[in-house]
Amino acid sequence: MATLREIKQRISGVKSTQKITKAMKMVAASRLRRAQENIIKARPYAQKISEVLSDLVSSTSDMQIPYFKKVENAEKIAIIGITADRGLCGSFNVNIIKAIENEIQQKYSNQNTVGNVSLFLIGKKGFEYFNRRNYKIDEKHLGIFSDLKFEFAERFITNLSNRFINAEFDKVILISNEFKSVMQQNLVIKQILPITSVSTESTKTEITDYIYEPEKQKILQTLIPSYLNSQIWKALLESYASELGARMTAMDQATENASEMINGLQLKYNKARQASITKEIIEIVSGANALS
């Protein structure tokens, strides 16, 4: 049986861990608020550009635009995976990593064996995992979430879509976490390129007869990159907010578990203390009895 001193040490150990988890929860919570605000700020643009683009795409029949170019039996696949840079956020990273691995194994195992699946990893955790396992990593971006900039999203996707246009890739897929609520993240697997359909939240079908200035093709050429930028930007913001949400929940759970543990240990400590007192009394009494 553990001695009183040992139990006491464990209690103070758990208590200091609890302090850390509590602090981490607070930090995540305050960052989460800002991240959520950013999502809300980015929403109008993403929504509007989808609307404009879907109007335009639905009225365009000739798809002579490289961004729409569909390749039958896509051979060269690019997968963008967004994870966090840090752990201690529950199953957040594991979910993404598993999803990427499943996607590769189930849909593109042939392409993978000939080395045609390239990974674009954002976040340290994903990189560390796939780097150890001999996957083909094309790009890695670590530590971008602490200072998330729109320019990053812009550069990243411009580079990638140029490579898509140059036929270096037949398909670009994005795997990331979408922010549902603080407690809940949704895993999404989305095809970024070629663009198949532009989804909008509103369901209006009227087709407006626009004047185009300059011509339609050129407008699409400027709109689509902006659309892709906002898609990636949104994914990054959502992923970051999800990460913080997941960390908050995980740390909250950890703090609670620590409390439970402390309670258990305290009980054990009290019992041990009681036992030792009882033992002493018995010793004294039996000693006195022996004398008389």
Added chain:
Amino acid sequence: MKEKLLNIEIVSPSKPIFKGEVKSITLPGTEGNFQVLYNHAAILSSLSIGIIKIEDANGNKRKLATSGGSVEVKNNSVVVLANSAEFEDEIDKNRANKSKERAEERLKNKLSNDIDVKRAELSLARAINRLKISK
């Protein structure tokens, strides 16, 4: 008589900039500046680096510096999808000056890469545009 106003919305990727009713809006289209008034025909245009001018219902005029984007006009609602847009009083003059200097420096040093030259030119144009209206 109800006044004839346009519903405009200016949004950038990182945040919404402006939303409201105005009499007119002047935009820097890639094919030249144009003004949108009530009952303008539906138009979809791309924008270049330049200045957006808006006139609200009371005749107050405000200017924004934009670094390009697109605009959609239909049913008297104008949606400006700007890559960036700042009101004249929001412009950080120091930052614009600095980026102007930086771009000039880069251009002077004759970069070997075409893309870099282009980028520096664009960033110079943006900086000059900002400085133009911040006075």
